[in-house]
Amino acid sequence: MLSEFDLISRYFTRPSHNLGSAVALGIGDDCALITPSPGMQLAISSDMLVEGRHFFAGADAGRLGHKCLAVNLSDLAAMGARPLAFTLALSLPSADPAWLAPFSSGLLALADQHHCALIGGDTTKGPLNICITVFGEALPGLTLRRDAALPGDDIWISGTLGDARLALAGYRNEIVLDDATLDKAGERMHRPTPRVELGTALSGIAHAAIDISDGLAGDLGHILSRSGTGASLMVDALPAGPMLSLQPDALRRRFTLSGGDDYELCFTAPADHRDAVLTAAQRANVPVTRVGSIDADAGLRLLDANGAPLALQPASFDHFATP
Known part of the structure; x- marks a missing residue:
């Protein structure tokens, strides 16, 4: 013993x-x-x-x-x-x-x-x-904080979203997935990749950041609340995981917006820093995708590929509100 x-x-x-x-x-x-x-x-x-x-x-x-x-x-x-x-x-x-x-x-x-x-x-x-x-x-003054987003900033996402939530849906029998799809999606749920190198590379380039643990819509909402801003998010530009990208559009939208357990970075940076963001991402060997912009008006506006509003109600995980 x-x-x-x-x-x-x-x-x-x-x-x-x-x-x-x-x-x-x-x-x-x-x-x-x-x-x-x-x-x-x-x-x-x-x-x-x-x-x-x-x-x-x-x-x-x-x-x-x-x-x-x-x-x-x-x-x-x-x-x-x-x-x-x-x-x-x-x-x-x-x-x-x-x-x-x-x-x-x-x-x-x-x-x-x-x-x-x-x-x-x-x-x-x-x-x-x-x-x-x-x-x-x-470095003092160069940390990426939730309260630092500014109107006009681009919104970026590292990596891909939604495969972890897809795996959870499979494990819970919410949807039927074949074994190969479930195994590949499950790797994102069980073995997330912390984007440490990207985070440090973005120091001095990005304004605000958060890691996506409870779902993009909810986690981005923390940035908006702390920064006193709003955002326009291009839902169909969100980078779906390779297994989720094979699923119907409605499921893809739902899980990229609200999936959780992705542990990717959502960050904002000035529009004139786009080349610097891409260089930092290349140095960290992590793909990044520009998915929206920070607005002065409060609220999160969800848009389709043509810029038209989407009537979606994304949820976010809450330990005391979620069964």
Whole structure:
């Protein structure tokens, strides 16, 4: 039987060379110590993933390890921050090596990819619950904030939208998908790609940004609310995922607007920065699509390919309002 400290030592303690220059002290003391680069601000975010709410019971442990860190790194990306370190608070029904080994492998492989050190946390026995707090650094005055969109800005989307929601619909039997389609769409749901390199590349180019976790319409709405602006969104220009693009138009519109779990970036930038945006995207090796504009008048206006209004009522995920 693994003790709490055996569990931490075997699955989550890393050699000191994996910690990075910003970590002065990692796992093993009452606190970790982080030293950000001179002149930089710390960016900090927490996310909790609860079994039965954020992922299905019995979910693949390796993919779950990847996703629980990916959603936190996505928050740093939306601020244009470089990852430094993270903590892990983990509630487990039991200390099962068959689950812990792939979970820690998936988690730490993504951490190594982004040079983000695991520096502490907590473990306890209880229902499966994963809470990560991530730390990054960004240049003061150049962070991408939700309150910084300006009238005349272009609205951009990274990558593609909707395949994660398509997979969820398949798992819930809302629609019938063949196995190949469900597997490919499911990869976007289970193993999202945090757009960290794009976020940092957009620093000083873009104005506002947010990561798309609860659906584009709702998440863009946060930018509009915080910035005191409105927007015109070209719904048929939204980049649908490769599996969603094969579905009927009505489903494509619904899932690109309201799908959630995409963890792409929605960001705004001045129209005269279009070349700079495309150069930053190329440098980060991430496709971006211009999908609308920020307006002075409040509200979100949804338009079709011809610029005509669409009578759609997009929903957004809410933990306390969504069953």
